[in-house]
Amino acid sequence: MTFFAKFCIPFIIGAAILFIVIACKYISWLKNLPRQDLKLIAVNIFSFKSIKAVWEVICESLLHRRIFRVNRMLGYMHMSLAFGWFLLIAVGWIETVAYLGFKWVPLQGHVFFKYFAVLNSINEHKPLFDFVMDLLLLFVLSGVGLAWFKRVRSRALGMKRTTKHVAFDRMALSALWFIFPLRLLAESCTAAIYGGGSFLTGGIGILLSKTMSTYTLEMIYEPLWWLYSIALGTFFVAMPFSRYMHIFTEIPLIFLRNYRLRPEAKEKSYDNFEVEACSRCGICIDPCQLQSQLGINEVQSVYFLRDRRYNMLQQKIANNCLMCGRCEQICPVGINLNTLRLNSRTSMRNIPNEGRYNYLRGVDRSTGSGKVGYFAGCMTLLTPNTLSAMQKIFSTAREDVWWADKDGGVCCGRPLKLSGESDSAQKMIDYNTELFRKHNISTLVTSCPICLKVFREEYRLEGIEVLHHSEYILRLMKNGKLKVKYTVGSTYTYHDPCELGRGCGIYDEPRAVIEAVGELLEPKHNRKDAFCCGSSVANTAINDSQQLTIATKVAEELDQTGAAKIVTSCPLCKKAIKRGAKTQVVDLSEIIAENIK
Amino acid sequence: MKHVIVIGGGVAGMQCASELLKEGVKVTLLEKEQNTGGKLRNWYKLFPTYTPAEEVLSALRHKLTGAKNLTLKTGVEATAITPKKVTLSTGEQLDCDAAVIATGFTLFDARVKEEYGYGIYDNVITSADLEQMFVRGEVRLKNGAKPKRIAILHCVGSRDEKVCQRHCSKVCCVTGVKQAIELKRLFPEANVFNFYMDIRMFGPGYEEMYREAQTQYNVHFVRGRISEVSPTFDDKLQIKAEDTLTGRPLKMGVDMLVLLVGMKSNDMNSALVENSFLKQQPSGFMQPRNSFLGNVESNVGGIFYAGAVTAPKNVGESLNEGVAAARATIDWLARK
Numbered sequence A: 001m002t003f004f005a006k007f008c009i010p011f012i013i014g015a016a017i018l019f020i021v022i023a024c025k026y027i028s029w030l031k032n033l034p035r036q037d038l039k040l041i042a043v044n045i046f047s048f049k050s051i052k053a054v055w056e057v058i059c060e061s062l063l064h065r066r067i068f069r070v071n072r073m074l075g076y077m078h079m080s081l082a083f084g085w086f087l088l089i090a091v092g093w094i095e096t097v098a099y100l101g102f103k104w105v106p107l108q109g110h111v112f113f114k115y116f117a118v119l120n121s122i123n124e125h126k127p128l129f130d131f132v133m134d135l136l137l138l139f140v141l142s143g144v145g146l147a148w149f150k151r152v153r154s155r156a157l158g159m160k161r162t163t164k165h166v167a168f169d170r171m172a173l174s175a176l177w178f179i180f181p182l183r184l185l186a187e188s189c190t191a192a193i194y195g196g197g198s199f200l201t202g203g204i205g206i207l208l209s210k211t212m213s214t215y216t217l218e219m220i221y222e223p224l225w226w227l228y229s230i231a232l233g234t235f236f237v238a239m240p241f242s243r244y245m246h247i248f249t250e251i252p253l254i255f256l257r258n259y260r261l262r263p264e265a266k267e268k269s270y271d272n273f274e275v276e277a278c279s280r281c282g283i284c285i286d287p288c289q290l291q292s293q294l295g296i297n298e299v300q301s302v303y304f305l306r307d308r309r310y311n312m313l314q315q316k317i318a319n320n321c322l323m324c325g326r327c328e329q330i331c332p333v334g335i336n337l338n339t340l341r342l343n344s345r346t347s348m349r350n351i352p353n354e355g356r357y358n359y360l361r362g363v364d365r366s367t368g369s370g371k372v373g374y375f376a377g378c379m380t381l382l383t384p385n386t387l388s389a390m391q392k393i394f395s396t397a398r399e400d401v402w403w404a405d406k407d408g409g410v411c412c413g414r415p416l417k418l419s420g421e422s423d424s425a426q427k428m429i430d431y432n433t434e435l436f437r438k439h440n441i442s443t444l445v446t447s448c449p450i451c452l453k454v455f456r457e458e459y460r461l462e463g464i465e466v467l468h469h470s471e472y473i474l475r476l477m478k479n480g481k482l483k484v485k486y487t488v489g490s491t492y493t494y495h496d497p498c499e500l501g502r503g504c505g506i507y508d509e510p511r512a513v514i515e516a517v518g519e520l521l522e523p524k525h526n527r528k529d530a531f532c533c534g535s536s537v538a539n540t541a542i543n544d545s546q547q548l549t550i551a552t553k554v555a556e557e558l559d560q561t562g563a564a565k566i567v568t569s570c571p572l573c574k575k576a577i578k579r580g581a582k583t584q585v586v587d588l589s590e591i592i593a594e595n596i597k
Numbered sequence B: 001m002k003h004v005i006v007i008g009g010g011v012a013g014m015q016c017a018s019e020l021l022k023e024g025v026k027v028t029l030l031e032k033e034q035n036t037g038g039k040l041r042n043w044y045k046l047f048p049t050y051t052p053a054e055e056v057l058s059a060l061r062h063k064l065t066g067a068k069n070l071t072l073k074t075g076v077e078a079t080a081i082t083p084k085k086v087t088l089s090t091g092e093q094l095d096c097d098a099a100v101i102a103t104g105f106t107l108f109d110a111r112v113k114e115e116y117g118y119g120i121y122d123n124v125i126t127s128a129d130l131e132q133m134f135v136r137g138e139v140r141l142k143n144g145a146k147p148k149r150i151a152i153l154h155c156v157g158s159r160d161e162k163v164c165q166r167h168c169s170k171v172c173c174v175t176g177v178k179q180a181i182e183l184k185r186l187f188p189e190a191n192v193f194n195f196y197m198d199i200r201m202f203g204p205g206y207e208e209m210y211r212e213a214q215t216q217y218n219v220h221f222v223r224g225r226i227s228e229v230s231p232t233f234d235d236k237l238q239i240k241a242e243d244t245l246t247g248r249p250l251k252m253g254v255d256m257l258v259l260l261v262g263m264k265s266n267d268m269n270s271a272l273v274e275n276s277f278l279k280q281q282p283s284g285f286m287q288p289r290n291s292f293l294g295n296v297e298s299n300v301g302g303i304f305y306a307g308a309v310t311a312p313k314n315v316g317e318s319l320n321e322g323v324a325a326a327r328a329t330i331d332w333l334a335r336k
Helices: A008-031 A035-044 A048-062 A065-070 A072-100 A107-111 A113-119 A127-152 A167-194 A201-211 A214-241 A243-258 A270-276 A301-309 A337-349 A354-360 A384-396 A414-418 A422-438 A449-457 A469-478 A508-515 A544-560 A571-580 A588-593 B011-022 B038-042 B053-064 B127-136 B172-186 B206-215 B269-274 B315-335
Strands: A372-375 A401-403 A443-446 A465-468 A491-495 A519-521 A565-568 A584-587 B003-007 B026-031 B070-074 B078-081 B085-088 B093-095 B098-101 B105-107 B124-126 B149-156 B191-196 B220-223 B226-231 B237-243 B248-254 B256-261 B263-265 B303-305
Touching (some): A048 A065, A048 A243, A072 A107, A072 A113, A113 A167, A167 A201, A214 A243, A270 A301, A301 A337, A337 A414, A372 A384, A414 A422, A443 A449, A544 A565, A584 A588, B003 B011, B011 B098, B011 B315, B124 B127, B127 B172, B172 B191, B237 B256
Parallel strands (some): A372 A401, A443 A465, B003 B026, B149 B256, B191 B220
């Protein structure tokens, strides 16, 4: 039996290039993984985690469950292309086995089976396989149709804006769009001349044989298979250099992620898996407030990852991000977008100046003593209402407090971290850690979510419980140490700070605290979907009036709830929203302090 | 007889009303407070001559008393303004032939700059509060003691993007100098520090006053904004600032902090724009038709502006604009 025809050459070359490039990429990425990561793989590879990863690959890489959550049509489109194509390959392989039994057939033999079946004079037909293969082809074609439709009307698929693509993407995309229609034509033409095929290819085959002469059909027969092969070959060549690299990269990524590999403060080889797993689906564009509220179009995560991947990342792109995490929580591939952007910033501008931090040595302006430490943070010191409210809460609850920075202290380090100066940030982290240890506290309370996040994630504070003041106040109320009065008719709305909500997963505690004193009216965007106030310290690129534009939009929604007061639990958010709101803006601690029984 | 409605009974509005009356026009003067006088009612003395504010006000009031063509309506606000009709907050509608808007400015709310602790710490006061203390004749700390160290902070709510006030309020610099001198006259032993970004002494006699404050009264001037204020255990205020001339951060304990609050565009301006075809500047102040030859005219024929409704102005400038707006109104009525 022969399984070679000249038209297979583009396909074979394409597949070979694809295989070689991907193999090279994987080998170099895996080889350069840090020892720690390799150890994690070795420990976890033969464990339940691998089975979990397989299941996740099925759910995400094939079925695209997370995209379904964004929009059902969009989910169907991705699923029909990925899962449909996978099934075509899998069932196609079973089909060859069904016809030829278990014997080695080269790759093109499987892919162009309909052609080779004719060539090798296999005259029997298996209607069941014909039917299933036609059904699957229709399934994939429906996805291609939706993809075409999405070009024209993306809104119908739940996307206001779609990604602007680079040349390789366009090439791969065009090839992809033609692969399945060409396959349909080639197989239909085969059916027209030689019979076979089911409702789809067979049906079109009958139509073709009725409308065209046998001579014409035989004239276009070979060229159609050629075109199909060229489309496949083109797609394969473009694939590892385009966004379609994600098809293969997401699979190892899922495994590695299940083995607990994560991107870190400094760039490392593992990041390649995350960066190239981005399919540039563009789902991250719509939630970005820089896009929707300021019309900035070139900085979103999809473009950041693209630029980083092709080594053309500029600081002005990397720095122009609020790090609010709205894109990260919707990303269907689950890429750690914020961490990647931060380690890019770190590689681009981490120039520690040793002399600048000499003042850290030996400074200790802390006051008081107690097991509970309170770290106000710079922003709380600039919103002293919060500070005095906390003072009142502590004294009512009769808590002995060690005040870490009331008379001035050292920054938590997060703002420096966010701007990419992670080595300098480390100096502050070390300083504060030592200070906390020295004063022997067992609980550390802060009213600033920015500080909270870095305390929880970067500080090594074993033995010290780190609490946001919302958690702490709720605990005091539950313990009966703090009694507050509920006023019927008093209404509040709550703004979720990014660093507290999406950053630390604290949504319920502040709400429970508010509901102890009055009624809570939720704004339209809340919890995971909450807006950023726009004044994020992570963004050093936008100017003040752009910050204000965002703040005004956010405040508008909060004002619309009709609540008497806007409550937030971040001093930075408070200051930002205050600029745009008609309603009074207060910190969570303030409403508690004024309602103490 | 033509009828003109003047909205706002501050210095500009009163001046404008009296000029219109001279021309034989029937005038209705609207004032939202119970008394005429506007912001000046709460002021003690005026720079640079230390003229009592009351003196200016009583002269203006004197011009208006007994005028038979004047209707004074106090305790009412205008909610919608057209050249033909003005709607009042009471729902009443007044027909007219022209209207002059002299609603002035809103004092910047120092609570917005929470880091300065106004409304949180005792002894953090605004320049307006200090004038009231001067009027009452008792400048004292909350505990009744005399202040010994006083800081005066310029540009609170002016030239500050963070609170959406990009403009310079113009009169605070000289007010700060005036108040520093007045404080030194009251408490010669006290140390007074002015924290400034730039000192802008634009008017006649102002620069001389600034010099006098330094040479004669030994008022200290520190170039740098205060970043934050916190209380100390002995009930004083600790201020953190940067001395930008020496390039060093500084901390200082004071027992009184005076915030020189700026002029914000009138809070009512936005509502005014919503209900009319009038235009607002990006700063929130109303937009005159033209900065030179139409600076007391609005973009709507028959509606005029006088005073600080279009930009921060001092008392003298506002008085002049009252006259200019009256003149422009008369011309317009004659052309009609």
